[in-house]
Amino acid sequence: MMPTHIPLDYYLILSAVLFVIGVVGVVTRRNAIIIFMSLELMLNAVNLSMVAFSSYLGDIAGQMFVFFIMAVAAAEAAVGLAIVLALFRNKQTVYVDEINIMKW
Amino acid sequence: MDLQVVLFTLFAIGAIVSALFTVTRKNPVSSAMSLVAHFFMLTGLYLTLQAQFVAAVQVLVYAGAIMVLVVFVIMLLNVGREAQQTGPRTLRTTITVVSAAIIAVMIASVLLSKPTGYNTLHERAATMGNTSSIGKTLFTEYIFPFEAVSLLLLAALIGAVVLAKRHVKETES
Known part of the structure; x- marks a missing residue:
């Protein structure tokens, strides 16, 4: 039987599930680019819960925060991918388990 | 429905x-x-x-x-395609178990918590998310963060260029 309306909790559960999928991606993958994409998944999961709260509580602050999170995510994407590029140029790999120059 | x-x-x-x-x-x-x-x-x-x-x-x-x-x-x-994991088996098993535990705790905490009681969208929601309302709030109440974001984007722009730039050795003849 389908419910006749969607309570806020459904959006929060969906957001938690998406966040955990992102966490699993970050801890289990080796490719730095895919780790980076999993980070984006986590950011978007948080954005979803922010917008859900904003719409259900009638407060615009949540959508403002999403706007700023997107700006920070764009900055993070530019710098993160530049780091991956610089790393590949020096080590010829994007697999994080082969990069151990900080180990001693 | x-x-x-x-x-x-x-x-x-x-x-x-x-x-x-x-x-x-x-x-x-x-x-x-x-x-x-x-x-x-x-x-x-x-x-x-x-x-x-x-x-x-x-x-x-x-x-x-x-x-x-x-x-x-x-x-x-x-x-290309990611090669088969080469790391030690025990480490991978640990990571999988820890991730599964995180999933279990997060889903359980959401499911076991009391319902929030918000069952329908707020009546303001229909007019709140449009461009004019967002713009008004952004350029009045949130003007300082908005300007700070422009500074952040400039810093990221310069950072990305510096990091990704090919460092050419200066060859003096």
Whole structure:
């Protein structure tokens, strides 16, 4: 039987599930680019819960925060991918388990 | 039956499936394409929440700008399929167990908590998410963070150029 309306909790559960999928991606993958994409998944999961709260509580602050999170995510994407590029140029790999120059 | 219920079910399933594809595909290009699909599913979810401006920005910024950047980097690096994990077996098992524990705790804490009691969208939601309302708030109440973000983007721009620049050795003849 389908419910006749969607309570806020459904959006929060969906957001938690998406966040955990992102966490699993970050801890289990080796490719730095895919780790980076999993980070984006986590950011978007948080954005979803922010917008859900904003719409259900009638407060615009949540959508403002999403706007700023997107700006920070764009900055993070530019710098993160530049780091991956610089790393590949020096080590010829994007697999994080082969990069151990900080180990001693 | 309410339209929101149908759309939520559709987009929620789509979002979870495309997120799983993003995390599990061996080929980074398939991962990137699944992530684009995921962003479009989230756009649909934002529309069910009547946040039209956020939905439009989601498509422009994420599916447009950020994913183009990612796909370009994949092209530049020419990375193929991910090789079989080489790390020690015990470490991988530990990671899997820890991730499973995190999932269990998060889902359990959400399911066991009391219902929030917010069952329908706020009556203000219909007029709140449009561009004029967002713009008014952004340029009055949030003007300082807005300007700070422009500084942050400038710093990121310079940082990205400095990091990705090929360091040419100055050869003096």
